[in-house]
Amino acid sequence: MRYEAPQTLDQAVNVFSEFNGLKRILAGGTDILVQLRTDVIQPELLMNIKDIAELGKIELFDNFWKIGAGVSAANITGNKEFSKEWPGITEGVGLIGSTQIQNRATLVGNLSNASPAADGVPALVAANAMVEIVGRSGNRKSEILSLISGPGKLNIENDEFISHILIPRQNKNSSDCYMRFIPRTEMDIAVVGCGVNLSVEYNNISAVRVVLGAVGPKVIFSEEVSNSLLGASLNADSMSKLQEVCEKAANPIDDKRGTIDFRRKVAGVLAKRAVEKAYKRIMEDS
Helix, strand or coil, rough: CEEHHHHHHHHHHHHHCCCCCCEECCCCCCCCCHHHHHHCCCCCCECCCCHHHHCCCCCEEECCEEEECCEEHHHHCCCHHHHHCCCHHHHHHHHCCCCCCCCEHHHHHHCCCCCCCCCCCHHHHHHCCCEEEEECEEEEEEEEHHEEEEEEEECCCCCCEEEEEEEECCCCCCEEEEEEECCCCCCCCCCCEEEEEEEEEEEEEEEEEEEECCCCCCEEEEEHHHHHCCCCEEHHHHHHHHHHHHHCCCCCCCCCCCCCCCHHHHHHHHHHHHHHHHHHHHHCCC
């Protein structure tokens, strides 16, 4: 196996794009190193991007946040300004593994695995975040829903890799939330996850994105679910309607961690709770 540790992003693009065999990126290594040890995968090229300075930054611009592929989960949750603006994304990132894992694992890695149950992804989609992809042909941007094609699969060329996540600045009178259901209290994979991004005007919901995780081959963003809340106030009727459309939107499987019917019910309950928590955050800050 060939090992490379480029020092700049340009060097990384050149190394990665020029190699045509089986290759993988090493950032946190919390998944790829386990796969290597257990012979799940044996890449011909392993490229370590941890030494690339620009990929290890969390940067704030006028209209968006830029999080590099080498930024650890702990660095994101420890960034007070980002966590205050995007508490829901921070909640999802904070659930990626144990404290030890948090110091190595990256949000880009969590996204790149394309797991339907990834905790970092629903809140990103709810925030309408995008990714920056680099390759032989230059840079391009992609919506996350378009990037993920299915479990473990990305719509990405062989010479490309994700360099950054781009998250828009949060709007006024807005907040987000991420919740999940797991069989145990800690250290488990989501049976259902839900990310919500909410805006309120005159006590009514003026904008909303509800995203479900672990109840389909990839995260689910449903216009019908989100539209069910537009213009509504937070009351028993609107929450009941939300639960109903979430249950219909969910497309889970039966496995040892939950039945289809159970997961659908949980999706509705989690969406209701996440909306209520995001709404409460807005009211507390107003």
